Amino acid sequence: MTIDLAQLPKYYFHIFVFCVSTSLKYLYFALLSGPSSFSLRSHTCGELRSHHVGHRVILCGWAQYLRQDLFVILRDFSGLTQVLIPQEESASHLKAVLSELTAESVIKVTGTVRRRPAGQENKEMPTGEIEVITEDVEVFNVCCKLPFEIKDFVKKSESLRMQYRYLDLRSSQMQKNLRLRSQLVMKMREYLCNVQGFVDVETPTLFKRTPGGAKEFVVPSREPGLFFSLPQSPQQFKQLLMVAGIDRYFQVARCYRDEGSKPDRQPEFTQVDIEMSFVDQTGIMSLVEGMLQHSWPAEKGSIKVPFQTMTYEVAMRDYGVDKPDLRFNMKLIDITEIFTVEVEFLRSALSQPGGSIQAICVPSGAKLFTRKDLEELKQTANTQFGQELSVILFKEDGTLKSALKKLLCSSSAEELLNRTQAKPGDLLLMAAGPLHTVRPLLGKLRLRCAELLESCGVSLRDPSAFHFLWVVDFPLFLPKEDEPEQLESAHHPFTAALLEDAHLLYTEPHKVRGQHYDLVLNGCEIGGGSIRIHKASEQLHVLKNILKEDPSLLSHLLEALDSGAPPHGGIALGLDRLTSIIVGADSIRDVIAFPKSFRGRDIMSRAPDTVSEEELKPYHISVRWPTEGGEEGK
Amino acid sequence: MTIDLAQLPKYYFHIFVFCVSTSLKYLYFALLSGPSSFSLRSHTCGELRSHHVGHRVILCGWAQYLRQDLFVILRDFSGLTQVLIPQEESASHLKAVLSELTAESVIKVTGTVRRRPAGQENKEMPTGEIEVITEDVEVFNVCCKLPFEIKDFVKKSESLRMQYRYLDLRSSQMQKNLRLRSQLVMKMREYLCNVQGFVDVETPTLFKRTPGGAKEFVVPSREPGLFFSLPQSPQQFKQLLMVAGIDRYFQVARCYRDEGSKPDRQPEFTQVDIEMSFVDQTGIMSLVEGMLQHSWPAEKGSIKVPFQTMTYEVAMRDYGVDKPDLRFNMKLIDITEIFTVEVEFLRSALSQPGGSIQAICVPSGAKLFTRKDLEELKQTANTQFGQELSVILFKEDGTLKSALKKLLCSSSAEELLNRTQAKPGDLLLMAAGPLHTVRPLLGKLRLRCAELLESCGVSLRDPSAFHFLWVVDFPLFLPKEDEPEQLESAHHPFTAALLEDAHLLYTEPHKVRGQHYDLVLNGCEIGGGSIRIHKASEQLHVLKNILKEDPSLLSHLLEALDSGAPPHGGIALGLDRLTSIIVGADSIRDVIAFPKSFRGRDIMSRAPDTVSEEELKPYHISVRWPTEGGEEGK
Structure with a gap:
């Protein structure tokens, strides 16, 4: 049959052109672009929706798991689709192949999309409204027993993850x-x-x-x-x-x-x-x-x-570090002046070049931190910075608890609370010494205190904030x-x-x-x-x-x-x-x-x-094997 | 002054909004995108046209050269602009700075775009309709004497180009x-x-x-x-x-x-x-x-x-190589059958496994190639492939010239010309031996002949064709x-x-x-x-x-x-x-x-x-210096 275009009314011609160009466009997008272009599949496992019902599709992917001998859950990078294992006698060969599948085997399924029976929809699953009735299946590869299951809730050790990185990368997070x-x-x-x-x-x-x-x-x-x-x-x-x-x-x-x-x-x-x-x-x-x-x-x-x-100057002054985390406060406070006369051992720290006394106030630290937490903070100061850390607990009853307490007159104590704006329940950490030591020290403890507070359930840093x-x-x-x-x-x-x-x-x-x-x-x-x-x-x-x-x-x-x-x-x-x-x-x-x-x-x-x-020869090098107790082994 | 927008007629308001949004958009493109965004310059040296006349611009670039003590030709990656050296007494300091510039010194020029005086336009230059009157200049860097000039017509040796790569890259081609x-x-x-x-x-x-x-x-x-x-x-x-x-x-x-x-x-x-x-x-x-x-x-x-x-099979058969250049013909032709009986030394080549006789016909080769060219082709066959190359010149008078000639009966000669479709003036190259040798040989000579023909002025391969x-x-x-x-x-x-x-x-x-x-x-x-x-x-x-x-x-x-x-x-x-x-x-x-x-x-x-x-120690290697005449020196 030949169509004489000139004889068609112009209107029909335009419709015809529109249809052809639309079809070609559709064909282009289906075949020549998008995640299934140039591929053995027609769709990805994550894209089928109720408007695909009745479409014949080809899916390729991994058998995530078999359910009740009725379904194969097929996975690719884009998501999951439920594939129906046919139960009819006439399709017994398909049933045999699918029911025998080990998890993570790779298959190609040809089938037709249908709406899931009423009540069987899965709202948690993007493709949960549909399933695919298998008409043909090809097994590309059968998967052996794996060292761990590919399921998001399965926790794996770091070394297993590294050794079987190609499996670890199958997780939805990676x-x-x-x-x-x-x-x-x-x-x-x-x-x-x-x-x-x-x-x-x-x-x-x-x-x-x-x-x-x-x-x-x-x-x-x-x-x-x-x-x-x-x-x-x-x-x-x-x-x-x-x-x-x-x-x-x-x-x-x-x-x-x-x-x-x-x-x-x-x-x-x-x-x-x-x-x-x-x-x-x-x-x-x-x-x-x-x-x-x-x-x-x-x-x-x-x-x-x-x-x-x-x-840089302000960052070091206020946060004790050149990369401050500004999602929370707890700034360093210079309290040098408060102690200029009073306390002997502090005064000696002040006499060093750049000598200074700095503090941070940890909100609710006195209330929440355990004795062990405080010990850890002191330990860090001592081992990593060679510094004594003074700890003042501002009890919720309004009293101060500190080894320093008896050395402080009440006006100094008041000035300290005032300057640090401490509230009952807060914890004060103080260090005296040269600025280039006490700032990094308190900068470090500031971050550690934030972690400790968060582990106590205080929401200090919004994890979704940038x-x-x-x-x-x-x-x-x-x-x-x-x-x-x-x-x-x-x-x-x-x-x-x-x-x-x-x-x-x-x-x-x-x-x-x-x-x-x-x-x-x-x-x-x-x-x-x-x-x-x-x-x-x-x-x-x-x-x-x-x-x-x-x-x-x-x-x-x-x-x-x-x-x-x-x-x-x-x-x-x-x-x-x-x-x-x-x-x-x-x-x-x-x-x-x-x-x-x-x-x-x-x-x-x-x-x-x-x-x-032999292989090193072209490069004119040889290995210097370490001798026992020798220099090389270092 | 405050404007009560509500009292303006709606029409004016729309114009106002349009103007503001257009200005903002212009500002965005000028400041926040394009090749001069975030930059000390307002325009590149290649973009000024007659519609910029009257604009105040800031250009940054290299002094390509000074012309008649009147102009500095300023260059950046985008092109050249002519910058006027002011001649007035009042701008003598600008004149002093600009006239003293060495080539390739880096400057910033602030000035106003003007149309070049009638007759002084340069149609070869994209910015040839305008020039920039200098109002201010800043010298960023004075350039020392360079090993070569940055001009496209200056030919440099490969080693100079490599040693001063940062200069070589300034060429418009690079x-x-x-x-x-x-x-x-x-x-x-x-x-x-x-x-x-x-x-x-x-x-x-x-x-x-x-x-x-x-x-x-x-x-x-x-x-x-x-x-x-x-x-x-x-x-x-x-x-x-x-x-x-x-x-x-x-x-x-x-x-x-x-x-x-x-x-x-x-x-x-x-x-x-x-x-x-x-x-x-x-x-x-x-x-x-x-x-x-x-x-x-x-x-x-x-x-x-x-x-x-x-x-692969066809590529090797027709072009003697697995990456044929199809921009020209000159295919390999199997002429084994023609010689099955006739010529003794060819017959012995044919008796080897995979033995065969192959030829290519070089159009106008007999006319254009010199004796030296033919010698070179034979030499290549001999040294690189261990093969004899037979050369037949099909003279323009219709006669054949070849060492083989006396061994060929006239019907074979005719068959040869027929099979290779040689025309008077063409050259036939023939090699006999195992296929895995003669094909690559003739594949190589085919390319060499193409080069030789092109050096004779024959346009064989379109350089702009892909x-x-x-x-x-x-x-x-x-x-x-x-x-x-x-x-x-x-x-x-x-x-x-x-x-x-x-x-x-x-x-x-x-x-x-x-x-x-x-x-x-x-x-x-x-x-x-x-x-x-x-x-x-x-x-x-x-x-x-x-x-x-x-x-x-x-x-x-x-x-x-x-x-x-x-x-x-x-x-x-x-x-x-x-x-x-x-x-x-x-x-x-x-x-x-x-x-x-x-x-x-x-x-x-x-x-x-x-x-x-010392630096190799952490890597546990040492250098094996070659000993005289020893293995290591290889």
């Missing part, structure tokens, strides 16, 4: 975490690349050791005695890209840090690495705020910009721990001084603050960056005269700065950490597909592993 | 290449992630040595004798992600291959790595076609899908070169057999074809992939019985396949190679920001570099 991470990064890229004109540039990971790069893995080359190094960040490359006129660079960069075994640190990690030319500190901060706002997962609520900003904070005006240099008369970079040697402090670089470098900014989320540092030095002479002065380092190791960078370097700055965000906070995971291992164990090993594949001497 | 690469990857990601529901998952690069991974860099760990390995691809991880139910994975993955020094190979490279569950070969092929179509740069024209498909080709039905195993009775994987041991060949795995494995597919673009392999074995028993059989490898090294993968592995497959595209073909670069180094030299070194920073014995 599926959610990895998918959220993928989406988050995608939206960051869209913002940087499509909205703000950034260029995604890949930089090498086989690089050379940077000065002081003690934590860099070495990679032997085929040339005797020559090694590559796996860099801790693309810092030098991104600055060189600015000198190269790339203008706006970003990279989701793999970085490496060999810290031996530290819990919750990974030897390889990922940072969202950004650098811009012709920008100042506020520019970078606004960009990051815009990026996080743009990419923030909708289901986690929205975030407000601009973020709060705090100087509190961002910029910390700025960091010191540019710090005294070296082992040689305090010598300075080292607080962050790295490429950070520029605050404009108003720049002249001090040549006179009192220890007083210089840097154009460095840290981004803190709920008390975790999730990023840091700076405006960089863009003049070779300044960079040389910092390296050579202040840090006493050999500038020849960075001669390529110095030369580059002299070849027309624009003012530039940037930031790096720790993607693993950020994602783990967003999803509320305890460990960054929960947002990494194949993490190393806390000892830095891949338990699944057993890496690192031995390599034969 | 800027274009890196930006095109960034866009290309971004669009691929959008297609995979947003259109097709793929999940971007990062996999570890500190892994363990894979069986036969002789080209893997080793990374010593802090545990004596234990090494990580930098993997050549995320192959195992992506398969494990399918077992984990991720369903659709992709990653723009950094991979490593230590091949010593090979020209145009990089020790680290990037592949677009894709894996899908519940898919067959056509599914992956359609996905890749869709992705390339979606991400193809608009300025390079569009590409047609589906791509042409050819079996010819994609799928090559399929590869043999699954090949005889090992050094032990031909032993088989090795043609690609890797995880590739599944073609369904119709699967039974041969247990009887005649050398006859099995694999579900492997290569993607070829203009004669370069830009990707390869396969449907994988998803049954543990089959994988074990391949590893143990066919490849004679120790399956315990892959026990984690075998266990995973037994834990409910879905059918799955994937592909990896070489991003560096693909990008270099799209931009028409000679080398992949032209699409990589900081490539290694052809000897595998970073010439700019001098990597690899020495590392002290």
Whole structure:
């Protein structure tokens, strides 16, 4: 039959075109886009609803479990569908196959969607209104006995999870975490690349050791005695890209840090690495705020910009730490003045340089903390900071209980309660000594007290709240721990001084603050960056005269700065950490597909592993086996 | 002044709202998006047009050159703007600063856009209608003397380009290449992630040595004798992600291959790595076609899908290579039959197993090739393939010129010309011997002849054409070169057999074809992939019985396949190679920001570099210095 289109009324023709184009569009979406495109399935296990009733569908997935020999619950990444095992004699072969299925076997089911019989709907299940009547089944793979069941309520040990990571990743939480991470990064890229004109540039990971790069893995080359190094960040490359006129660079960069075994640190990690030319500190901060706002997962609520900003000085003064958790109060309070005369042992602490007395008031701490809790706090002060901690319980009857009590006159006690705004039931923690010790000490105890209060059922920190904070005006240099008369970079040697402090670089470098900014989320540092030095002479002065380092190791960078370097700055965000906070995971291992164990090993594949001497030959290295009691074994 | 909105006529109110919202939108785009957001500049150097006349602008960039002491040509990544050096007495300080600028110094210019005086417009320059009158200038950095000028017409040696890569990247070509690469990857990601529901998952690069991974860099760990390995691809991880139910994975993955020094190979490279569950070969092929179509740069024209498909057998038969360049013809022609009796030395070649005579006809080759060209072709055959090459010139007068001529009877000669469809002026190249030698030989000479013809001015291959080709039905195993009775994987041991060949795995494995597919673009392999074995028993059989490898090294993968592995497959595209073909670069180094030299070194920073014995101690390795004439020095 042929249709002469010209003879059809125009109206019909339009309908015809509409129908064809709609069908083609439908076909396009069904076949060429979406989660089932190019696939053996027609639908995912999570998408069938009552409007699919009567449709013939093909589902592929894992047999989550069999129910009453009547149903197979079929699972894929998107959810579950109830598949009916036919009971008729004529379909006995299907029944035989399905009833024999072990859990986690992989099958393809062809069938028709039907509404579940009245009363059998499952409102908890997104596909709970329907079920699929099996017409055909193909078993792709039969699953052996597994070391643990794939059910969300089954708790597994960390080492089992790591050894059978491919099973652990089947849990709905890990599926959610990895998918959220993928989406988050995608939206960051869209913002940087499509909205703000950034260029995604890949930089090498086989690089050379940077000065002081003690934590860099070495990679032997085929040339005797020559090694590559796996860099801790693309810092030098991104600055060189600015000198190269790339203008706006970003990279989701793999970085490496060999810290031996530290819990919750990974030897390889990922940072969202950004650098811009012709920008100042506020520019970078606004960009990051815009990026996080743009990419923030909708289901986690929205975030407000601009973020709060705090100087390093204020952060240390009020919270005893440079990454304060502002979701709760309990600030440090300077109570030095109250004790200037009164108490002998406190006065001696005050006579030290930077001597001070600081306190925090823990609401309801006197009421809620046990004797053991208080002992633990004192212990921490003692072992980790070498400090005595004074504890004052403000009893609910209004009396004070403390070893200090008899040393305090009543007016001082009153002044103390007044200054700390303590209420009956509260706990005061006090420490006396140099500021650089007592602040970090109380900063640490503040966090521990928050945990203790929460374990007593006090809701102190909203787990669904996201509190961002910029910390700025960091010191540019710090005294070296082992040689305090010598300075080292607080962050790295490429950070520029605050404009108003720049002249001090040549006179009192220890007083210089840097154009460095840290981004803190709920008390975790999730990023840091700076405006960089863009003049070779300044960079040389910092390296050579202040840090006493050999500038020849960075001669390529110095030369580059002299070849027309624009003012530039940037930031790096720790993607693993950020994602783990967003999803509320305890460990960054929960947002990494194949993490190393806390000892830095891949338990699944057993890496690192031995390599034969023969295989090491091309690299001109040999293993120095530790001798008994010798140096090597350390 | 306060405005009572309610008293304004509604019309005015609407206009007011419109104006405010438009202004805000303008402000948003000016300040919060686009290439000048968050920046010290108001516009880029490439964007000013006549409609900007009268605007006050701030430009930042590099002084490309000074012209007649009247103009500074200011450059950034986006283009050039002519900046007027003021000549008035009152602005003598500006004149002094600008006239003294060295080329490539970095400045900020504040000024007003004006139309260039009539007759001074530059139509070659996108901003050629306007110029900027300087009102203020700030010098960010003065540029020292450079090793070469930043002008596109200045040719630099490869080693200078590598040593001063940050200058080389300022060239408009390198800027274009890196930006095109960034866009290309971004669009691929959008297609995979947003259109097709793929999940971007990062996999570890500190892994363990894979069986036969002789080209893997080793990374010593802090545990004596234990090494990580930098993997050549995320192959195992992506398969494990399918077992984990991720369903659709992709990653723009950094991979490593230590091949010593090979020209145009990089020790680290990037592949677009894709894996899908519940898919067959056509599914992956359609996905890749869709992705390339979606991400193809608009300025390079569009590409047609589906791509042409050819079996390995046909590719080898017709083009002598498994990655044929189909932009030109010159197919291999089997002329064995013509010579079955006639010529003695040919007959002896034919008596070998797989013996055959093959020819190609080079159009106009007899006319255009010099004696030297012909010598070179013969030389190649001899040195690289150990083969004699017979050359027949079909002179324009219709006569044949060849050492063979006297051995050929006229009917054979006629048959030869007929079979090869040679025309007067053409050149015939003939080789006799086993197929596995003569095909690759003539495949190679075919490409060389194309180059020679093009150097003679024949336009054979359209440089702006992109010819994609799928090559399929590869043999699954090949005889090992050094032990031909032993088989090795043609690609890797995880590739599944073609369904119709699967039974041969247990009887005649050398006859099995694999579900492997290569993607070829203009004669370069830009990707390869396969449907994988998803049954543990089959994988074990391949590893143990066919490849004679120790399956315990892959026990984690075998266990995973037994834990409910879905059918799955994937592909990896070489991003560096693909990008270099799209931009028409000679080398992949032209699409990589900081490539290694052809000897595998970073010439700019001098990597690899020495590392002290002290620094190697934590890794329990020491350098085996080569002894004179000893083994180590190799």
